[in-house]
Amino acid sequence: MANKRPLYIQYSGPGLLETPLLNKSSAFTREERRDFNLTGLLPYTMETIEEQVVRAYDQYNLCNNDLERHIYLRSIQDDNETLFFRLVQDHLEEMLPIIYTPTVGQACQEFSKIYRNHRGIFVSYPDKDNIDDILHSATKKNVKIIVVSDCERILGLGDQGVGGMGIPIGKLSLYTACGGISPAYTLPIVLDVGTNNPDLLNDPMYMGWRHERISGDEYYEFVDLFIQAVKRRWPRVLLQFEDFAQHTALPLLEKYKDQVCCFNDDIQGTAAVAVGTLLAACKAKGEKLSDQVVTFLGAGSAGCGIAEQIVRAMVLEGLTEELARQRVFMVDRWGLITDEMTELPNFQQRLSQKREHIKDWQVVGEGKDISLLETIQNAKPTILIGVSAQRGLFTEEVIKTMHSHCAKPLIMPLSNPTSKVEATPKEILTWTNGEALVATGSPFSPVHINDKEIAIAQCNNSYIFPGVGLGVLAARAKRVTETMMMVAADTLAACSPIVLTGEGAILPAMSDIQEVSKKIAFAVAKQAQKDGVALEITDEQIKQSIEMNFWKPEYRNYRRASL
Numbered sequence: 001m002a003n004k005r006p007l008y009i010q011y012s013g014p015g016l017l018e019t020p021l022l023n024k025s026s027a028f029t030r031e032e033r034r035d036f037n038l039t040g041l042l043p044y045t046m047e048t049i050e051e052q053v054v055r056a057y058d059q060y061n062l063c064n065n066d067l068e069r070h071i072y073l074r075s076i077q078d079d080n081e082t083l084f085f086r087l088v089q090d091h092l093e094e095m096l097p098i099i100y101t102p103t104v105g106q107a108c109q110e111f112s113k114i115y116r117n118h119r120g121i122f123v124s125y126p127d128k129d130n131i132d133d134i135l136h137s138a139t140k141k142n143v144k145i146i147v148v149s150d151c152e153r154i155l156g157l158g159d160q161g162v163g164g165m166g167i168p169i170g171k172l173s174l175y176t177a178c179g180g181i182s183p184a185y186t187l188p189i190v191l192d193v194g195t196n197n198p199d200l201l202n203d204p205m206y207m208g209w210r211h212e213r214i215s216g217d218e219y220y221e222f223v224d225l226f227i228q229a230v231k232r233r234w235p236r237v238l239l240q241f242e243d244f245a246q247h248t249a250l251p252l253l254e255k256y257k258d259q260v261c262c263f264n265d266d267i268q269g270t271a272a273v274a275v276g277t278l279l280a281a282c283k284a285k286g287e288k289l290s291d292q293v294v295t296f297l298g299a300g301s302a303g304c305g306i307a308e309q310i311v312r313a314m315v316l317e318g319l320t321e322e323l324a325r326q327r328v329f330m331v332d333r334w335g336l337i338t339d340e341m342t343e344l345p346n347f348q349q350r351l352s353q354k355r356e357h358i359k360d361w362q363v364v365g366e367g368k369d370i371s372l373l374e375t376i377q378n379a380k381p382t383i384l385i386g387v388s389a390q391r392g393l394f395t396e397e398v399i400k401t402m403h404s405h406c407a408k409p410l411i412m413p414l415s416n417p418t419s420k421v422e423a424t425p426k427e428i429l430t431w432t433n434g435e436a437l438v439a440t441g442s443p444f445s446p447v448h449i450n451d452k453e454i455a456i457a458q459c460n461n462s463y464i465f466p467g468v469g470l471g472v473l474a475a476r477a478k479r480v481t482e483t484m485m486m487v488a489a490d491t492l493a494a495c496s497p498i499v500l501t502g503e504g505a506i507l508p509a510m511s512d513i514q515e516v517s518k519k520i521a522f523a524v525a526k527q528a529q530k531d532g533v534a535l536e537i538t539d540e541q542i543k544q545s546i547e548m549n550f551w552k553p554e555y556r557n558y559r560r561a562s563l
């Protein structure tokens with residue numbers, strides 16, 4: 001039993017057993033059972049959490065498929081959060097793909113079919129006049145981290161309506177499992193602004209507000225009502241925007257980044273993990289990031305967010321911004337993004353290639369759109385990043401052409417979930433005779449090629465946001481700055497096994513994620529101080545604060561609080 005101070009609680013009897021943050025199930029001691037009116041409500045034997053984990057894992061192994069495993073784990077989470085996190089911690093590598101990507105994608109798609117229990121908060125448009133009341137109904141009083149989604153772009157799966165709640169729940173589970181944030185401090189929130197997904201609107205089982213999405217001023221006013229209510233209820237909370245569509249993600253981030261402590265995980269978290277991976281891969285090759293030529297497939301908010309972070313990192317290495325931008329090629333649905341394209345949104349405009357710089361390229365058809373293959377033939381990239389959410393767009397021809405110009409290309413099909421990947425690691429390694437370095441967004445098993453087993457790095461935001469959150473809490477930061485995200489990327493690269501030892505994977509093993517998160521947290525907290533958005537405390541105090549904030553899934557002793 002944890003040697004922490006006892007916790008004074010007001011619940012007792014069935015109410016205590018039905019409070020997942022406090023429930024210990026069969027682990028309540030004889031005395032606690034007596035003091036909290038639990039005697040007779042549980043089988044007689046008192047168990048340790050280790051014994052409970054054995055039973056839960058046996059039951060987990062009886063499930064027939066990943067969705068059943070997800071449902072089972074979620075049911076434990078809704079019954080006993082301490083046990084849930086202990087079980088996940090003990091089987092982290094095995095269970096992350098079940099509670100998070102890729103299985104969480106299916107759980108979102110089937111949300112209304114598999115719904116069991118309430119979790120998180122649904123702020124629905126018709127309730128817009130009562131948002132303060134809704135937030136006050138949250139059973140958690142001291143919320144420190146919120147993940148909020150309007151569910152318009154759930155992973156690569158598009159608009160999932162309220163089904164997207166699976167994502168805030170999953171991300172916050174990772175905040176706890178990987179970043180040690182107590183589940184008592186986390187709150188998943190969905191903004192139900194309707195859905196434009198016809199399958200959901202026509203599904204009699206759909207549980208959300210059956211209405212097409214509100215948009216324009218109505219939408220932004222509603223989001224603002226929500227943000228202002230959050231500021232009143234939890235003024236210091238860290239707000240993570242997750243899985244908003246590109247057309248709202250950037251405007252919302254621009255609007256709120258200087259008003260509240262917030263960041264957008266798909267733009268900034270994805271960018272930080274991708275740049276961390278690139279920095280590690282370059283260090284391993286003994287090269288600089290600024291020596292690389294990068295091609296993107298997908299120029300949405302994730303792709304452009306990564307590209308901007310790459311430009312910043314290249315500038316830090318000494319390139320001018322203009323030269324850095326000339327090394328990054330964005331290919332979207334219509335082909336390479338060039339300055340001749342009219343009506344580009346601002347964030348794509350900044351990353352467009354000047355036609356005069358590519359006038360000598362060999363392309364089919366003068367003035368026509370330039371394809372991914374043509375971009376690769378001419379730009380001869382060393383790095384290829386996929387954020388297109390389209391399965392199969394890294395064709396054999398694309399990959400082989402890239403390999404013909406670059407002996408050891410770095411290829412990162414980042415689209416999630418697995419069904420949307422641009423090419424599988426096995427395909428890429430087969431087409432490059434095992435010579436490419438591969439990092440994916442979703443988890444993949446190692447690939448066997450030329451008698452070697454090659455581990456596949458999972459370049460997923462989960463390496464970044466738990467550490468950023470822990471750092472923000474430890475330093476009591478008021479804002480999340482771009483430089484805080486940048487040091488998170490640098491710190492991740494510094495933890496890379498191949499950088500540290502000259503061999504092994506590009507990214508640390510998931511089993512080391514808690515230590516990596518603590519290192520990221522320290523660097524983020526220090527940077528927050530440098531940026532003037534956090535308390536001036538000593539390094540020692542930051543370290544202490546990180547350790548103190550690091551929650552462990554252990555039961556505490558309970559005493560009755562006097563009323």
Ligand SMILES: O=C([O-])CC(=O)C(=O)O
Binds near residue numbers: 243266460461
């Ligand atoms: O959740 C993930 O695996 C990564 C992510 O944020 C996304 O794809 O939207």
Ligand SMILES: [Mg+2]
Binds near residue numbers: 155242265266
């Ligand atoms: Mg996301």
